[in-house]
Amino acid sequence: MKRIAILGSTGSIGQQTLEIITSLGSEYKVVALTAGSNDRLIAEQARKFKPEVVVLTDQVAAKRLSEKIKTETCLVKAGPEGQIEAATWPTADLVVMAQVGFSGFEPLIAAMRDGKTIALANKESLVVGGEILERFGLLNRKKILPVDSEHSAIWQCLGSSPLKEVRRIYLTASGGPFSGFKKEELERVTPEMALNHPNWRMGKKITIDSATMINKGFEVIEAKWLFDLNLDQIEVIVHRQSIVHSMVEYIDGSIIAQLGTPDMRLPIQYALTYPERKNSPVESYNPFGQEFKFEKPDRNLFPCLDLAFMAAGTGGTMPAVLNGANEIAVEYFLTGKIKFNDIAGIIASAMQEHGLIKNPEINDIIRADRWSRRKAIEIITRLTGKVN
């Protein structure tokens, strides 16, 4: 029996995780569920999966939830502390981290301190916290199972190969909906256009991050920490078909790639069933008649990719600034307050104005995140001439 805590259960990855747990059957048991404020959906999930604890970070929503599931035996907790409690829940064998953005940072640190095995979908927590986890000796790579399709692919391609046999990895990128566009065309991009990802069914935040390609930049940083690589061992390669999910090149010139239908349930299930594989509801990929292409990413069209490499190279609090400013910019873009092409500029300005702290403490990271968000809003206000 595997006992699972899901942080971010009402999001896209959270819901698909529950779907996979249902399909896997009685060997998998949900013990904790957390979300932000969606009391309606998490109540439904609690009734169906009967966890030991349910958490909403929003206090008001948590009250409504208590009312909704008062006939259930599970505990209801509220606030960010509740997330930490769920991340270290005593009966959980595996903690699925599927929150959005920086909110995953403290739960990740707590879960790693607690020695939990983590199925990590929240890449931002490792983007901002990878360095600190490594420095504090908390980055136990055997206990972080990647859920991102690219990192799951690398993980599957690595098998039990030692790091010294790896020459480089190729992180594949679909290129998002705007691959091949002209810079001017990107000026007219609406949130609806950006949310229309060609290959993947994902949450809103990551879909916009995919469209700017900052998501691939985050993945580069995530890969660096997950697999203990140097940045110059990580190549981003555009593969619009999204069938090859990533590749590893070994020192003998052999490349191992992982392929499949673009369906997040596949990497989710692998993280749950690891080290075994089990039958899955994911459709078998039929390669006959197919064509794969591989291209260089257009770094001029998607400057966010270089910003991510820069932040990773700088280290310290800089990745937290990259991420914080991006979270704000995405939010403002989604509500129509800034243009798509403004996103990179906002992040770049925040990074330029940041007073870097090397070898930061946890609180320095949290402060850099907050500073970056305030700074991004300030930049947006300057830019649009409005106070939002």
Add this chain to the structure above:
Amino acid sequence: MKRIAILGSTGSIGQQTLEIITSLGSEYKVVALTAGSNDRLIAEQARKFKPEVVVLTDQVAAKRLSEKIKTETCLVKAGPEGQIEAATWPTADLVVMAQVGFSGFEPLIAAMRDGKTIALANKESLVVGGEILERFGLLNRKKILPVDSEHSAIWQCLGSSPLKEVRRIYLTASGGPFSGFKKEELERVTPEMALNHPNWRMGKKITIDSATMINKGFEVIEAKWLFDLNLDQIEVIVHRQSIVHSMVEYIDGSIIAQLGTPDMRLPIQYALTYPERKNSPVESYNPFGQEFKFEKPDRNLFPCLDLAFMAAGTGGTMPAVLNGANEIAVEYFLTGKIKFNDIAGIIASAMQEHGLIKNPEINDIIRADRWSRRKAIEIITRLTGKVN
């Protein structure tokens, strides 16, 4: 220190194996070399690599060889018994089987009986002998390291995964030089055209086998025995670029593929250095700007593929008949005595006329091989109206 015996050292795989051993350095030592009749080349190899024994199956050539290397300390042996001696050479840790055709059968049986670890490039020995090795309990899969690029790919993709997690494998085929031809165009194919393989540098016999696609059929049978698969788990897929060397699909829908520059030195080196990987002289493959395509094989244009599936399904002595008739047909095609399109018909007729022996003994296999060769010559004589 790994001590290596190379059977078939003057052929394409044998020479490339020696090249890799030179590049790997002093941790690898050649202890035995064997060939057919090329005394000039094997003498050179003996002088350079200083093995303990050198074998030529041709008795006359072996005499010339003794003369040529009389100042060396190594033993010279002659005849097919010499091959068996080399295959079970006491100081050899690894036996590279790189002979051509049926001549690998008895050395393979002997080496497996002796508990040797084998780097297998001679697929025909497993095509004709896989069933018998399995039935006699001699097919120790942990001790056969594949050298064929496709089987090396499957082996690399499998890692330590258990068989029950494998749904199917895709054996890639370049399609040879005549992929996309019309049946009538194949009528006019010369040996020179058939020997001009688009992607791989290989020996003559396997290059013709590639052109008829019987090579892929042999590989299907080889894969069945190497990886303990059912025939219906093995798909042949045409990939003219020859970059993806084969793929494994798991029960969860995940596909692992192995890619790289089409260079036999890569799988050869992996078999030598396994379980480690080491730097190799093979050029790193650059995927940027590349395109891969996958198609169904044209079973109408290349009937040899179905003949191989039929022989494998029938089992017993039938694969030996498939192989024996093919060896003769290829020989006659290479000397211009039959047409390219005759090859499949000759094999099919031999298979039809064969009195199958189920659960054969070793001698039944040897007799079936001889019968098939005589029968093929008889069919060719009927066909061409000449006695060759």
